[in-house]
Amino acid sequence: MNETIVNVANLNVHFGSAHVLRDVSFALATGTTIGVVGESGSGKSTLAKTLVGTVPASDGEVWVDGLDVRHATRRQLADYRRRTQMIPQDPFSSLSPRRTIGQTLAEAIEPGRGRVRPHRERIVDWLERVGLAGSMMDRYPHEFSGGQRQRIAIARGLIVDPTLVIADEITSALDVSVQSQILELLAEIRDTLGLTMMFISHNLAVVQRVSDEVLVLYRGVVVERGPVAQIFNDPKHWYTRSLLEADPGSPGFTLDATALDAERSMASTPRGKASHQ
Amino acid sequence: MNATVARPQTRRVRWNGTLIAGIVMFAIVALVAIFAPFFYTDQAAELTGNSNLGTVAGHPLGTDALGRDMLARTLVATRTTVLMALAATSLAAVVGIGFGIGVWLAPRRIRNLGLRLIEFFISYPGLLLAIIVAAILGQGAVTAVIAVAIASIAGFARLTANLASGIAARQYVTTARLLGVPGPRIAIRHVLPNMAEPMLIITAQAFAGALVEISGLSFVGLGTQAPYYDYGTLLSDSLSKIMTNPILLVGPAVAIIFVSMAALFVGDGLAAAANPRSNAKQARVSARSDKSTSLEVPQDALLVADGIHVSHIESGREIVSDVSFTIRRGEIVGIVGESGSGKSLTASVASCLLQDGLHASARRLTLGETDLLGRVPQPELASRIGLVYQDPGTALNPALTLGSQLTDVLRTRMGMRRREARNALVAAFKDVLMPDPEGRLRQNPHELSGGMNQRAMIASAMSVEPELLIADEPTTALDVTVQREVLALIHRLNSERGTAVLFISHDLGVVRRLCDRVLVMQRGQIVEEISSMENLTVEGAQHPYTRQLLAATPVVSVANEEQQ
Numbered sequence: 001m002n003e004t005i006v007n008v009a010n011l012n013v014h015f016g017s018a019h020v021l022r023d024v025s026f027a028l029a030t031g032t033t034i035g036v037v038g039e040s041g042s043g044k045s046t047l048a049k050t051l052v053g054t055v056p057a058s059d060g061e062v063w064v065d066g067l068d069v070r071h072a073t074r075r076q077l078a079d080y081r082r083r084t085q086m087i088p089q090d091p092f093s094s095l096s097p098r099r100t101i102g103q104t105l106a107e108a109i110e111p112g113r114g115r116v117r118p119h120r121e122r123i124v125d126w127l128e129r130v131g132l133a134g135s136m137m138d139r140y141p142h143e144f145s146g147g148q149r150q151r152i153a154i155a156r157g158l159i160v161d162p163t164l165v166i167a168d169e170i171t172s173a174l175d176v177s178v179q180s181q182i183l184e185l186l187a188e189i190r191d192t193l194g195l196t197m198m199f200i201s202h203n204l205a206v207v208q209r210v211s212d213e214v215l216v217l218y219r220g221v222v223v224e225r226g227p228v229a230q231i232f233n234d235p236k237h238w239y240t241r242s243l244l245e246a247d248p249g250s251p252g253f254t255l256d257a258t259a260l261d262a263e264r265s266m267a268s269t270p271r272g273k274a275s276h277q
Numbered sequence: 278m279n280a281t282v283a284r285p286q287t288r289r290v291r292w293n294g295t296l297i298a299g300i301v302m303f304a305i306v307a308l309v310a311i312f313a314p315f316f317y318t319d320q321a322a323e324l325t326g327n328s329n330l331g332t333v334a335g336h337p338l339g340t341d342a343l344g345r346d347m348l349a350r351t352l353v354a355t356r357t358t359v360l361m362a363l364a365a366t367s368l369a370a371v372v373g374i375g376f377g378i379g380v381w382l383a384p385r386r387i388r389n390l391g392l393r394l395i396e397f398f399i400s401y402p403g404l405l406l407a408i409i410v411a412a413i414l415g416q417g418a419v420t421a422v423i424a425v426a427i428a429s430i431a432g433f434a435r436l437t438a439n440l441a442s443g444i445a446a447r448q449y450v451t452t453a454r455l456l457g458v459p460g461p462r463i464a465i466r467h468v469l470p471n472m473a474e475p476m477l478i479i480t481a482q483a484f485a486g487a488l489v490e491i492s493g494l495s496f497v498g499l500g501t502q503a504p505y506y507d508y509g510t511l512l513s514d515s516l517s518k519i520m521t522n523p524i525l526l527v528g529p530a531v532a533i534i535f536v537s538m539a540a541l542f543v544g545d546g547l548a549a550a551a552n553p554r555s556n557a558k559q560a561r562v563s564a565r566s567d568k569s570t571s572l573e574v575p576q577d578a579l580l581v582a583d584g585i586h587v588s589h590i591e592s593g594r595e596i597v598s599d600v601s602f603t604i605r606r607g608e609i610v611g612i613v614g615e616s617g618s619g620k621s622l623t624a625s626v627a628s629c630l631l632q633d634g635l636h637a638s639a640r641r642l643t644l645g646e647t648d649l650l651g652r653v654p655q656p657e658l659a660s661r662i663g664l665v666y667q668d669p670g671t672a673l674n675p676a677l678t679l680g681s682q683l684t685d686v687l688r689t690r691m692g693m694r695r696r697e698a699r700n701a702l703v704a705a706f707k708d709v710l711m712p713d714p715e716g717r718l719r720q721n722p723h724e725l726s727g728g729m730n731q732r733a734m735i736a737s738a739m740s741v742e743p744e745l746l747i748a749d750e751p752t753t754a755l756d757v758t759v760q761r762e763v764l765a766l767i768h769r770l771n772s773e774r775g776t777a778v779l780f781i782s783h784d785l786g787v788v789r790r791l792c793d794r795v796l797v798m799q800r801g802q803i804v805e806e807i808s809s810m811e812n813l814t815v816e817g818a819q820h821p822y823t824r825q826l827l828a829a830t831p832v833v834s835v836a837n838e839e840q841q
Binding site for chain 1: 447448452459462466470616727756768785787791825826828830832
């Protein structure tokens with residue numbers, strides 16, 4: 001236990017001339033959950049895609065589960081992607097509308113053939129684990145609510161026994177009460193199976209609830225990183241503080257215009273200054 | 278990330294007049310094609326002495342040069358013609374879809390080459406291509422079918438390739454790729470089944486085209502050869518008599534038009550059915566006369582809504598039932614609830630906008646002195662109620678500059694001149710603290726961030742100086758820091774100008790910070806009204822649903838508080 005499973009060092013990603021991730025480094029031990037917070041365009045999703053190997057890094061090192069993701073062969077990558085599962089954000093476009101739930105899950109187990117019958121037991125087992133009935137496997141996605149679909153998406157991600165799970169904004173399209181059920185479910189499964197997880201969200205409260213460690217991204221730069229308690233109780237970087245204060249639930253929240261103006265001028269300072277830690 | 282919630286796809290056929298007409302016409306064609314040859318073949322081939330007759334008893338459409346009855350011949354020819362058109366369409370569909378999928382699966386260079394090839398053939402007139410192919414292959418029914426099929430392959434291929442690249446962007450395809458599902462399997466399992474509707478539409482249209490083209494080939498003598506005949510050969514036989522016996526042309530001409538119209542109607546009907554336009558349009562809220570409740574109307578009430586009901590017209594299911602509330606001048610009232618609680622519908626009734634298929638009624642609905650029940654002049658309403666929606670990205674037209682689309686509203690609704698509207702908008706932009714307002718007017722929505730676009734929407738809504746601003750989840754698609762800016766803006770406009778605000782949200786944390794009063798909705802009803810924000814806590818709330826919502830809302834805990 002507690003060996004390092006993800007090791008990212010000085011990772012840089014460019015999209016054309018845009019520098020999307022700058023010198024990102026972090027490590028993740030087996031069985032822990034790292035929360036990644038930041039706003040739209042901060043590079044959260046790009047970081048996830050680089051880990052899965054769908055976005056090429058321009059510089060740096062990405063090691064996951066003993067594999068050098070940047071220099072892996074096609075075959076290695078194909079095998080690796082099965083061990084690293086990404087649970088997508090939108091429960092409405094993540095399930096193929098013309099395939100039953102059973103077929104969707106069977107495809108995860110056996111991508112080439114996707115036969116349902118030989119894997120029936122495993123599919124039923126997983127549907128029950130995510131709080132659905134095994135008999136639902138013959139139904140189509142449109143018969144399910146958003147929360148149920150997200151449960152199915154989680155089952156699809158976990159049914160292959162992944163070593164790393166990347167959850168990308170999986171609750172942002174859900175209602176609050178459904179959101180809290182999904183978070184509970186995910187945390188419970190994670191604890192039972194000892195999963196390693198990267199949890200990406202723009203919702204700080206959600207990240208606080210599930211993470212052991214937090215990484216704050218701002219314009220492609222890791223501005224702060226540390227244990228969850230430290231980041232939330234004693235944020236060092238001004239950007240982390242402003243994120244925390246912008247949450248309507250935090251005591252520092254204000255709708256006073258002058259305080260906001262001061263902050264906005266701070267946010268519009270040149271990029272170079274934003275990266276000091 | 279933007280939390281844009283995709284609407285679930287509904288797969289119900291929306292019957293419409295065109296579709297029904299097309300199906301009825303097609304059924305007639307099918308019946309004729311199946312049964313006419315059994316009953317009329319002899320009559321159609323019977324040589325009588327009465328050649329070249331006009332309309333006479335027994336021969337309503339006359340007889341041809343050999344004295345054969347034209348009506349019988351037209352009816353019998355239906356089977357051959359329809360079968361040929363069907364064969365050509367199916368051949369084109371199979372090859373075209375196969376080619377399109379192949380192009381989509383191919384590596385990038387080959388794909389680009391394939392797409393160019395498709396474009397080239399698309400730009401070539403179909404009939405001309407068919408004639409060239411038929412001329413090369415020789416005369417005959419089979420070659421005519423092949424020629425017409427080849428001419429319509431490109432259309433299928435292009436649609437398939439375009440649809441495939443659209444579907445490939447969906448998450449379920451991406452996920453399947455990540456899982457390692459091979460390309461051809463993704464095509465068969467995920468891509469093809471999901472393009473069924475548009476394919477059906479283009480197939481119906483292609484059938485109509487194939488029918489006309491096959492008739493054309495037969496008409497010029499490249500298609501069906503004697504003794505067989507179809508609409509085209511009948512038409513060509515009759516053409517020489519056009520001056521002496523024009524009635525002979527009527528049979529085949531009407532038949533060609535009827536069958537292709539049937540196919541086109543089916544196609545257009547399917548297209549209309551697959552693309553339901555559920556745009557909100559002005560709704561008339563009808564008055565209810567049932568006994569009134571004890572709704573207390575304060576003296577400075579701006580909006581009074583008493584007993585709002587919204588129901589689904591088809592199923593009769595009630596979505597909002599008996600919702601009553603008031604908004605005082607200068608007040609910010611929040612409505613919270615989860616998806617499907619009816620909060621947005623309630624707000625849209627208040628602004629007299631409602632989606633198709635819904636029916637709204639209320640005992641009383643007034644804005645100031647104006648009765649909103651019955652017919653309300655739209656310009657007056659537009660100048661008194663401002664609307665802001667959830668996703669500025671979809672509320673704004675990406676192809677137009679902010680200036681042109683936002684001044685449109687002022688010009689059509691408020692009757693302002695161009696210059697006047699522009700100045701009003703610049704002033705409104707300054708009011709919402711947009712940097713460089715004149716420059717922003719010349720920009721397109723995609724050049725601005727989500728927060729800036731939402732500012733522009735609020736500016737536009739406020740530019741008519743409304744008495745009530747209805748904001749439906751205006752910050753849900755925004756980041757927290759941007760959300761706070763937008764909330765601060767609404768807060769400031771409210772306190773400076775006294776504009777009343779109806780704020781719809783699912784986020785209790787946001788509502789607690791902004792609103793004076795909150796209505797909690799569940800399953801179309803108001804379950805609790807909270808008039809003091811201090812009571813918006815698990816302990817202070819009365820109704821179990823409110824408590825449940827509050828308990829579920831994740832809250833950041835900071836500084837020395839126990840971690841979960």
